[in-house]
Amino acid sequence: MSSIQPPSEILWWKQPLDRVEGTWIGIALVWSLIMFIMMPLWHVYGKQNLSNEAYRTTPEAFQAKTQAMVDQYTVRTETDMQIPVVRPPPGSDVYLIARLWQWWPLLELEKDQTYRLHIASMDWQHGFSLQPVNINTQILPGYEMVITVTPDTSGDQTIICNEYCGIGHHNMVGKIYVTEEN
Amino acid sequence: MSSQPLFRTCPESGLQFHKPAEWLMRANAVAAVVLLMFGGLLAVGVTLTRWPAFHLLPADIFYQVLTLHGINMLIFWIIFFEIAVLYFCSSTLLRCRLATPKLAWAAFGLMIGGAVLNNITVLGGSSTVMMTSYVPMPAAPNFYLGLILFAVGALIGCFIFLGTLVIAKEEKTYEGSIPLVTFGALTACIIAVFTIASGAIILIPTWLWSLGYIAHIDAAMYRLVWWAFGHSSQQINVAAHVAVWYAIAAIVFGAKPLSEKVSRMAFLLYIAFLQLASAHHLLVDPGLSSEWKIFNTSYAMYLAVLASMVHGLTVPGSIEVAQRAKGLTKGLFEWLRKAPWGNPTFSGMFISLIGFGFIGGISGVVMGTEQINIIIHNTIYVPGHFHATVVLGTTLAFMSLTYFLIPVLFRRQLVFPVLAKWQPYLFGIGMAVFTLAMMGAGTLGVERRHWDMAFADSALGFDYPASAYTMMGIMGISGMAAIVGGAVFVLVTVLSVFFGKRVESESGYSLATSRLMRAEPGIEHAGGHAAAGKWGFAAPGTFVFALFFLAIFVAYYVVNWKYLASVWPLS
Ligand code: HEM
Ligand SMILES: [Cu+2]
Ligand SMILES: [Cu+2]
Numbered sequence: 001m002s003s004i005q006p007p008s009e010i011l012w013w014k015q016p017l018d019r020v021e022g023t024w025i026g027i028a029l030v031w032s033l034i035m036f037i038m039m040p041l042w043h044v045y046g047k048q049n050l051s052n053e054a055y056r057t058t059p060e061a062f063q064a065k066t067q068a069m070v071d072q073y074t075v076r077t078e079t080d081m082q083i084p085v086v087r088p089p090p091g092s093d094v095y096l097i098a099r100l101w102q103w104w105p106l107l108e109l110e111k112d113q114t115y116r117l118h119i120a121s122m123d124w125q126h127g128f129s130l131q132p133v134n135i136n137t138q139i140l141p142g143y144e145m146v147i148t149v150t151p152d153t154s155g156d157q158t159i160i161c162n163e164y165c166g167i168g169h170h171n172m173v174g175k176i177y178v179t180e181e182n
Numbered sequence: 183m184s185s186q187p188l189f190r191t192c193p194e195s196g197l198q199f200h201k202p203a204e205w206l207m208r209a210n211a212v213a214a215v216v217l218l219m220f221g222g223l224l225a226v227g228v229t230l231t232r233w234p235a236f237h238l239l240p241a242d243i244f245y246q247v248l249t250l251h252g253i254n255m256l257i258f259w260i261i262f263f264e265i266a267v268l269y270f271c272s273s274t275l276l277r278c279r280l281a282t283p284k285l286a287w288a289a290f291g292l293m294i295g296g297a298v299l300n301n302i303t304v305l306g307g308s309s310t311v312m313m314t315s316y317v318p319m320p321a322a323p324n325f326y327l328g329l330i331l332f333a334v335g336a337l338i339g340c341f342i343f344l345g346t347l348v349i350a351k352e353e354k355t356y357e358g359s360i361p362l363v364t365f366g367a368l369t370a371c372i373i374a375v376f377t378i379a380s381g382a383i384i385l386i387p388t389w390l391w392s393l394g395y396i397a398h399i400d401a402a403m404y405r406l407v408w409w410a411f412g413h414s415s416q417q418i419n420v421a422a423h424v425a426v427w428y429a430i431a432a433i434v435f436g437a438k439p440l441s442e443k444v445s446r447m448a449f450l451l452y453i454a455f456l457q458l459a460s461a462h463h464l465l466v467d468p469g470l471s472s473e474w475k476i477f478n479t480s481y482a483m484y485l486a487v488l489a490s491m492v493h494g495l496t497v498p499g500s501i502e503v504a505q506r507a508k509g510l511t512k513g514l515f516e517w518l519r520k521a522p523w524g525n526p527t528f529s530g531m532f533i534s535l536i537g538f539g540f541i542g543g544i545s546g547v548v549m550g551t552e553q554i555n556i557i558i559h560n561t562i563y564v565p566g567h568f569h570a571t572v573v574l575g576t577t578l579a580f581m582s583l584t585y586f587l588i589p590v591l592f593r594r595q596l597v598f599p600v601l602a603k604w605q606p607y608l609f610g611i612g613m614a615v616f617t618l619a620m621m622g623a624g625t626l627g628v629e630r631r632h633w634d635m636a637f638a639d640s641a642l643g644f645d646y647p648a649s650a651y652t653m654m655g656i657m658g659i660s661g662m663a664a665i666v667g668g669a670v671f672v673l674v675t676v677l678s679v680f681f682g683k684r685v686e687s688e689s690g691y692s693l694a695t696s697r698l699m700r701a702e703p704g705i706e707h708a709g710g711h712a713a714a715g716k717w718g719f720a721a722p723g724t725f726v727f728a729l730f731f732l733a734i735f736v737a738y739y740v741v742n743w744k745y746l747a748s749v750w751p752l753s
Contacts, residue, residue, distance in 0.1 A: 002438030003428040003500065004275050005701040006358035012442040020499060020719035021444045021492070024728055028491040031732065032484035035739070039476045039552045042743075047751040048553055052475075054468035079641045106642075124319045125401055127560045131627040131644060133750055136559040137466040140401040141318060145468035150751040158644035162560040164312050164631040166319065167242055171640040 050137065053146040059122040062144060066095035070105050078106060078175075085177070093118060096159075096174070098126040098139045100166060103159045103174025111154045111178050120144040127163030130176065136162060151178040187691040188279070194687065195433070195590045201691060202283035203273035207266045207591060209290055211584070212679065214262035217297065218577075219672045221255035224248075225665055232562075233658025234635060234651055241633040245310045248631060250301065252313035256572060257332070257415075258297045263580045264370065264422050265293075265339040270591075271367035271425065272346035277698045278355040281345030285338060292335030300328025312631060314408065317388060317399045326389035330382070337378045340371045356698035362439050362446065363432065366425025369449040370418045377414035384408050402469045406460075413460035419572055420490065421452050423534065423579035427497045430531040430582060434522065437500040438701055440720060445496050451489035462550035466559045475552050487547055494539045495728050498532075499721035506715065514716070514723040530582030530606035537610060538575030541617050542567060544735050554742050557749060562632075562657075563624025570617040573664075578610055581671050588675065593689065594682030602674045609667025615660035623653035625745075 002008075009015055043049050074084040084105040088094045090113035097104045099122035109115055119128055121141040129136045133153065139145065151157075159174035188201045227247040230238040239247060273280040280286065302324075303309050309321035347368065350356060360368070384407040390396045428445070431437040439445040461478030464470055498518075505517030522528050545567040549558040558564065585602060588594055596602050628635055628650050635654065637643045716722035 002436060002701040003362040003432035004364075005361050005432075005698065006356055007362075007442045008438070008701040008703040009442075010358055012359065015441055015443060017441045017444050018499075018720045020715075020721050020725050021440050021496065023719070024495045024725065025444070025488075025492060027732065028488050031736070032488050035547065035551070036476075036484055038743070039479075042553050043472060046553060046747070047753075048556060048746050048749050049472070049753055050466060050553075050556065051753050052468070052471050081641065125316045127629075129560065129627065129629060132647070134557050134561075134627045135749055135752065136556060136561065138405075138464075138468070138559065140405075140468060142401060143468040148753045152750055158642070160627075160629055160632075160637075160644060162629040162632070163316070164245065167245070167310075169245075169631070170241065170633040170637070173637060173640045173642040173644060175642055 051146065051148055053148075055144045055146075056142060057120050057144040058142070059120075062095070062097065062118075062120045063122065065118070066097050066104070069093075069095050074105070075108065085175075088115065090115065092116070095119075096128075097122055098128065098161070098172075099123055101161070101168030101172035103128075103161075103172065106175045106177070108177045108179060109151050110181050111151055112181065114148060114150045117147045117149050118144050119147070124165045125163050126161050126165050126172070129160040129162035131158050131160055133157055138163065151176070154178045154180050187693045189277075189693070189695045190689045190691045191696070192590050192689055194685075195586075197274055197590060198277045198695060199591070200273050200279045202286075203269050203280035204591065206280065206283060206286050206290065207269050207274075207587075210262050210266035210269070211587070211591075213290075213294060214259050214266065214580075215584075215672060215675055217254050217262060218259040218668070219676075221251055221259055222665055222668045222672065224251035224254065225661070225668075227251075229658055229661040229665065231633065232654060233661075234654050235658065237634070242307075242310070244633050245312075245631075246304065246307065249310050249312050250304050253300060253304070254297075256313060257329070260419060260572070260576060260580075261332075261336050262293065264374075264418065265289075265336065267422055267426065267580075267583070268339060268343040268367055268371060269346075270587075271364045271429075272343050272350065275361055275364050275698070276346070276350040276356050277695055278346055278350035278353065281342050281349055286342050289335040289338035289342065292338070293332050294335075296328045296330070296332030296335060298328075299324055299331065303328060314412065315388070316408075317391070317401055317404045320392055323389055323392040326385050326392060330385050330389060333378050333381050333385070337375065340374050340378070343367070343371050354697070355695065357700045359442075361698075362442060363425050363429045365446055366421055366428060366449050369452055370421035370425065372453055373414055373421060374418045377411055377418060380407060380411035380414065384411060402467060405464060405467060409460035409463040413463060416568075416572065417452055417486075419576040421449060423538070423576040424449075424490075424493045424497070426579045426583050427493070427531055427535055428500070430527055430579075430586070431497055431501050431504070433586060434525065434528045434531075435501050435504040437504040440496050440499050440503065444492060448489040448492040448496070451485050455485040455489075462555070465550070465552050465555035472552065479550050479552060484547075487543070490539075490543060491728075494535070494543070494731070495721075495724060497535060498727065499724040502721040502724050503715075506720075514726055517723060524603050526602045526606050527582045527586045529603075530578050530585070530610070533606055533610035534575055534578040534582065537570055537578070537614055537617075539731060540734065541614060542570030542572075542575050544738055545570065545617075545621060547735075548739055548742050551739075551742075554746055556752070557742075557746055558624060560630055561624035562628045562630045563621045565630050566617045566620025566624055569613060569620070574610060574613045574617065578606065578613070581609070582606065584671075584675055588678050588682070589685050592679050592682075593685045594678050595685060596674060597677045597682050598674050601670050605667055605670045605674065607667075609664055609671065612660050612662075612664030612667050616657055616664055619653050619657035619660060623650050623657060626650040626653065628654065 161172035309325040
């Protein structure tokens with residue numbers, strides 16, 4: 001019955017620590033520092049970093065920019081709902097709307113080209129989850145998030161919503177098609 | 183001071199109970215278990231729906247049940263129990279009368295009222311918003327009001343704890359400094375006060391917003407402040423269950439801390455650094471800089487992680503030293519082999535320690551790394567992680583303590599002792615597999631809070647790999663096993679408390695109280711307690727164990743960076 005009693009020594013803070021504690025604290029501290037340094041290092045040497053570029057926006061403003069892109073670069077439509085598939089030029093600004101319960105429009109990108117992908121929500125919070133490549137970010141209303149992305153695998157990627165956004169949440173699916181360069 | 187006979191000493195444990203505190207602890211613990219039972223029932227619905235072979239509930243009910251499960255478990259069950267723990271660690275451990283019992287009953291009433299109001303509101307169908315209630319998705323005003331009332335009650339409970347510490351000091355009910363376990367509870371209490379303040383800062387405006395008095399709440403700001411509340415409340419849990427681990431080590435083995443200084447410093451690190459770590463919930467949010475994210479997750483979190491790694495050594499280390507002092511000195515692990523594995527108070531506590539450290543701890547640090555979060559955020563990996571911390575860690579630790587409290591606090595013998603003996607294994611191992619399966623599925627991209635991983639109703643669709651379905655199947659089976667384990671706990675405790683045989687021994691109330699004395703200095707002071715250990719280490723077995731932990735930690739950390747490196751370049 002000891003940890004539930006007052007310390008046996010009056011000046012307990014002057015008692016030396018046990019060697020096993022000192023050793024372990026040293027090891028754990030070094031490991032914590034390594035983990036800390038890994039993050040800034042990855043910003044320098046790693047390739048997967050969010051730029052954290054973001055702007056305040058409004059649904060109207062963001063809708064207008066997206067519509068302009070859709071008007072200019074739509075190549076076809078898909079499904080009964082005639083969702084546009086947009087193929088913007090490499091290097092350009094690409095806009096993606098998150099809204100209840102849709103990712104709009106569908107995108108077609110070219111492999112190994114870089115795009116500035118802007119995403120914002122028109123209503124509630126949503127989650128951008130690109131599968132199977134597995135990239136996940138939070139999408140908020142009022143904020144336009146910019147991710148500079150370079151698809152380096154071709155094929156179909158699906159955008160799933162991974163922030164609960166009401167009853168249609170599980171149907172909120174979009175696509176990014178990545179084509180080989182032509 | 184009152185002149186009624188209000189104190190009794192438990193002959194088996196030597197603990198002294200103050201009658202009003204005793205009834206308050208009983209009431210809070212019973213409320214906790216009732217809500218755990220409700221939450222467990224809801225877990226059946228959630229688990230059988232996420233298990234693709236069953237896909238039990240329709241979508242709207244699933245989301246509603248998930249909202250209820252999260253709130254009842256994470257908030258109501260845990261905090262009711264924590265209030266009981268706070269009263270125990272102050273009034274009982276310090277042999278002191280509880281400050282203002284009447285106010286404590288009012289607090290209890292507020293908490294019950296708040297919990298009921300919140301539950302009724304969600305059950306009514308108007309507030310299926312998950313426990314996070316992210317704006318601007320609206321809930322009914324009573325949803326927030328219920329949480330606010332509950333929090334006010336809990337806050338009063340915290341102040342009663344603090345008041346009791348003051349009384350104990352003034353009335354000199356103990357010698358020297360407060361015990362380590364009470365110190366841990368004090369840590370939890372201080373964090374709780376901060377937590378509830380953050381909760382008020384975000385929930386009160388949101389409530390006013392739902393009533394129409396405030397026009398707009400910024401989504402990013404909401405997340406920042408909400409997580410200052412939501413994350414810190416997890417630190418309350420950690421501090422509380424670490425205190426419970428130390429308490430159980432002391433109760434079962436007579437263990438004393440390797441050194442008071444280190445264990446207390448580690449608790450202080452929680453206060454100093456965990457608060458800011460809520461940043462790890464916002465690692466992929468827009469509007470925050472990388473510098474801010476890295477500073478807050480690492481500077482703040484890693485020193486808190488350091489604290490947990492220290493407790494992870496010193497708790498089993500204190501057990502090892504106590505066992506070695508009894509002569510169990512053969513090899514590195516005789517002390518552990520010959521531990522009372524059939525005593526659910528011990529086995530539950532030890533499984534809680536291992537599960538929290540190896541599964542919850544490692545996964546938490548890995549996914550809390552700024553860039554690695556990109557491959558994990560909001561996948562089902564996240565509930566996998568926190569079921570390892572808050573279920574395997576906190577809940578199982580509280581269950582273990584309950585087995586001890588039934589004879590001591592409720593004066594009843596356990597019914598079905600054999601079931602009780604197996605319960606921690608069923609619950610613990612079930613939960614361990616469950617959390618690992620969720621992490622596996624999350625690594626394959628399966629989402630959390632998602633009704634249909636097959637996307638049957640969506641126009642565009644998506645197919646997860648077959649392995650993801652396998653993982654979700656394993657999750658379902660092991661989750662149901664854990665639920666059976668939880669049901670056994672509820673069965674044993676409820677039947678024991680209400681129908682168990684009374685403990686025979688005499689424990690009458692009297693006026694007198696006895697003072698809490700200092701722990702006896704251990705034998706170890708002749709040659710340092712290392713004398714019974716190896717390599718000059720008092721707890722060599724624990725040290726080897728800790729190195730094994732570190733090896734897994736490092737390996738898993740590296741694997742996740744590799745996985746991240748395979749993802750599309752982003753900048
Ligand atoms: C045997 C027991 C349990 C099982 C099988 C279980 C199962 C589950 C499952 C399947 C989910 C849903 C994951 C999703 O779709 O996102 C979930 C969510 C959750 N569980 Fe449990 N659970 C159990 C016990 C607990 C306990 C004891 C706690 C807290 C102390 C807890 C806290 C939560 C929370 C906070 C959520 C998240 C709700 C949300 O996303 O808003 N669970 N649980
Ligand atoms: Cu959504
Ligand atoms: Cu959603």
